[in-house]
Amino acid sequence: MRALWFLTWRLLVNSIRRTLRHPVRAVVFALTVGWFGFIVVSNVVFTISTRMRNAPQFPPNLITINMEGLLALIMAAHLVMLWQPLSPSTGFASLPLFTQADVHFLFPSPQKRLVVFLFLLLTRGVANSLFTLFVLAFLVLVIGNDLIVNALTGRQPSNITLSWTYPLMYLLAFTGLLFAGMFIALREERQEGFRRRVGAAFWSVIGLLAGMLGAQGYRAWSAGYEPLQEVVWHVLHNPLVAIPLLPLRGLAEAALVFYNGWTPYVTLGFLIWGGFTGGTLWLLVREEGWLYDLAAKMSSLTTAHILRRQMPAHAAYQDVVSYTASLGSAVPRWRLLERWTPQGVWALLWCNSLLLWRMAKGMMLSWSLLLGAVLTALLLFLQRYEPKMYPMVGVVLMYTSPFFSLFLTQVLLVAAIRRAEMNKSLPFRAEHIVCMEIVPLTLSVWLLITCVWGVFCMLFPQGWAMLTAHGLRVFSIVPLWHAGMFLVYLIVPDQSDYTQRVLLGMLLLPVLFLTTLPTLVVWAMGAWLSLPSLIGAVITLVANGSLAWFVVRIAGARYMQVILTD
Amino acid sequence: MLEVTNLYKSFRNVRAVNGLSLHVQAGEIVGLLGPNGAGKTTTLRCICGILRPDAGQIIVGGYDLAKQEQQAKRLMAFIPETPNPYELLTVREHIQFVAMCYGTIDTFRERIEELLQRFDLKEKEHELVATLSKGMRQKLAVACAFVHNAKVFLCDEPLIGIDPKGQHELKSELQRLRDEGCAILVSTHQLDTAERLCDRVIIMQAGRKLAEGTLAELQTQAQMADSTLEQVFLRLTEEAKDAGAVVSDVATSGQ
Structure with missing residues (x-):
């Protein structure tokens, strides 16, 4: 047991040290902890003093x-929250319960089999559940x-x-x-x-x-x-x-x-x-x-993960091949895209779009089906009770559907980071490479928003102006969200490291808040100045577009320095 | 020192090891040869206690691995093929951890300096394993195998990824251990190395033992006098592949 505690303790300490030794990560970590601390403390103090x-x-x-x-x-x-432990092979793919290091160095040692197994299972597996409890505790303190x-x-x-x-x-x-x-x-x-x-x-x-x-x-x-x-x-x-x-x-x-x-x-x-x-x-x-x-x-099963760290570029493509092979079917093809043979940096867009389609086709289709089901249920409900609510519900759906698709985006960004090692050697400007990583994701979310917009415009043609104004706002937020998230992944690229993973979880929330803030500010100013909705939307479009480009440039500079094992 | 009898191991519908028996005496280096997928790594993993055999007996230094696992494991050291050490430990911490696992932390301080020097790890002592090259990781794995006083060494392709100087040192080390009375089982694809280093070789194919013996005995079985181990190996494995059957053990038939 002493050896197991030593291992766990040193892995944790070294992981934190490695994360904080990096100046950018140290600053970001301090700011994030400060942000969370401020929210909790100010909320509690405000509550006590006023209410x-x-x-x-x-x-x-x-x-x-x-x-x-x-x-x-x-x-x-809880039905949704508790699926992860029931499927330990896939549920803990990023932070594995058992590693090749355990197999090579711990299992051949004379430590007791049951003790080793349960120790690793409880320390690494249950640590995952603590993160959920931490989030819940934060929510209780905040709301x-x-x-x-x-x-x-x-x-x-x-x-x-x-x-x-x-x-x-x-x-x-x-x-x-x-x-x-x-x-x-x-x-x-x-x-x-x-x-x-x-x-x-x-x-x-x-x-x-x-x-x-x-x-x-x-x-x-x-x-x-x-x-x-x-x-x-x-x-x-x-x-x-x-x-x-x-x-x-x-x-x-x-x-x-x-x-x-x-x-x-x-x-x-x-x-x-x-x-x-x-x-x-x-x-x-x-x-x-x-x-x-x-x-x-x-x-x-996690050896592939280790391989990714050693040969990320190779593994990124291997992922696609093994995923399709596991389906037991031929590689999905998108003939329209295959006929397009662009040159220069656009070739990256072509390649990334094809990878996105092949890696995430299943996820995108199931997400679209889920959205379709929610949409139908809502429409049936509104038809009966509140038909006048159509445009408002459309607006809410246009905002929420890209937000929930961010879960899918997270998975795809991990793959995008792994490609960095290969892409860095290409003769393109870093910000262009980052753009080409973000654009396929953005286009797929835009398609989703367009579908929602189209359905509600057909059902409630009188509300098209409002729907279009909000549609434009959502369109402009999406690339900004993706650019912000991409930057976060570049700051904490190693998702097999406990500390970096926790830091990523903590960073995403403020980043999403900050990237949504300009839209909220423009909207509030528009309401204060009584600007027409479409003009407000155009201002938002310009503001978010400029900010997205600014974030892409920062991400580009960081992209050229990213090393997964750093 | 090491005795394996009728070892069977399957993964779902694939039989990886099929009734293998072998023995390694103290002061002997035995090479485990075979084409890819022959079952060499699975055999080594069963012997060192990572995998549980479906059937068969493994005796290490008189201890039955199934019944006296801790005692048997204390006598063994395993050098894995392409080792993946704990990336977030430093080199020193990694060796210390292995020493703690084997309960030899008391002698760790005396041995650590010697091991770091011997395997060129001194300069990297306080660096994270994540920063080591492939060859250095291999050296670290070898250093970890020397932390406790093992009597049986199980080496799965130990020379892969190590520079020529390191290879030479490791081979000398294995020969030194043999001279000190240790039993060494080495799985390798490097037939010229096996020919020079091993006292005896076992050729495996499809989980079975195809042939066993010294080079001279194998030459006799293959009817290829004055041939190299490589030529003998290719002949025997091709013949077995063509015949679809396993040729009987040279050592057994010779008795």
Whole structure:
């Protein structure tokens, strides 16, 4: 154990040292921590000084209705949040649970197999869950004004002493699911198809529940009731649905323990997750002899990652080939693009567009389908209740769809950074290379915005001017967002390093805020000066375009110096 | 010192090692040869305890690896092919970590200076492994294998990536260890090196042992007197490929 603690400690210390030794990263780190600190402290101080005497009092009915909806929402959120540990091979691809270094130097040593395996699993795997808890804690401090006021005034019960409940249950659930994920992977190695069978059983249950809830919602909608409220009621009170969802209910009740206090569901949640974690651990212990086999297999999946660091350019292209090969189909082709044979720097645009299409076709299509489904549901809802809201919803969708597509952008930017080593040797100006990396991403998001704009202009032709004005604003934000994000990735390029990854997570939020700020300022000034909407949009376009070019130039200078192992 | 009996190892539907038996005596260097995919690395990984065999027995210095894993592992040192050390440790910390793993931290301070000097790592002592070249990483892996007093050395392509001076030193080191009574199993594609360095070689193909013996014994089996190991190797592996069957062990048939 001493050796394992030494390893973990030194890796952490050296990672932080390496990050902070770099002057740019050190300054950025200080500014980011300062920014977060300022938000938290100022928010708390402001809350205490201004609202202590006027703690909000909610009417009891409103609290009950909101609480049930909130419970259901938090349960749904956990379904999304907790997939990662169940799929340890892909869920921890960037920050691997096991590395080739473990296989080469730790596994052949006389350390106890089970101790080594569980130590690495818990320190590296559960560290991932701590990041989620850190984000949640930050959100509570920033937006949980009422909570702080209640805790300080004691006017409403806030149960602040129970604040350990949710983190503990979340850690328990994460650990149990991680053990389960490892067990499934272990069995899959020796019994091919095991994962598929478990997955089929899981999705059957989820599908059945979703079908039941959908039917109840539709029935309520047909009868003129509020469908969402009906669905929430069934999630929480219909035994057929509520019992299978008890583990999620436990987590949701633990998250709301500040307001609701310790309910029986919290006790049940601890019992369920505790039992589940214990059970899955027992299954792993029974398979002790095969644990290194699994770890070695999982580390070989990250060998490609190590290769990327040694030969990033080669690996970037290899990624595409292996990804398509894994699909078992021919390389996807885009014949229109293949017929275009540009020269000079435009060849980079051609190449990057082709790579983007081949790497992200699946993700882009699923994202478009999801957006389409949301759009249809919204339109059906509005058609029935608020037809006049069409343009406003269109505007909201135009802003939110590129924002959510930033998750996809993150994945693609990692690939773009890996290409840097090869691209740097090309006879082009750095800012042009950066532009050619950003443009394909921007074009794909623009296409998405255009689709939303087109749909809403058809449905509500009278609102075309407003839709177009906002469309232009969103168009101009997208390249600025991408340029800002690209710059952040250039500052912290090594995503296999814990510290750099955390720093990236912390940096993205302020960068997105700062790159959105000019649009907000121009919009506010336009409203103050009563400027026509289209003129405001054109000013935004010019301002954001200039800023994007400015950021691209800074990114260009940084691009030529980027070294992944630096 | 090292005895492997009827070793089997499969990955899903692929049988990587198929009933392999071998032994390495104290004071002997045995070469493990074979074409790509023959099962050499899997064999070494099973012996050093990274992979669990599906069947078979591995005895190291009298300890059964399956039942007395810690004791058996304490006697072994493994030099991996293309080692990937912990990039965020310094060279010194890396060697210290390995010493801690083997419980030899008490003698670490005495040995570290000698190891750093011997493998040209002194200048890089406080640098992160991430900054080392491929050859230096290989040297670090070799230095780590010498941290504890191993009696069995398992080397998977140990000479790849090392400069000629380093190769010469490593070969001398392996010969010195042999003279001190260690058992050494070396997997390699460098047949001329194997010919000069190894007392005996085992040729593997498709997870099985194709042939085993000294160069003279292999020449007899291949009916190629005065041939090099390379010529013998090519003949035997081609023949086995054509016949689709494994030729019996020279040493066994000779007995």
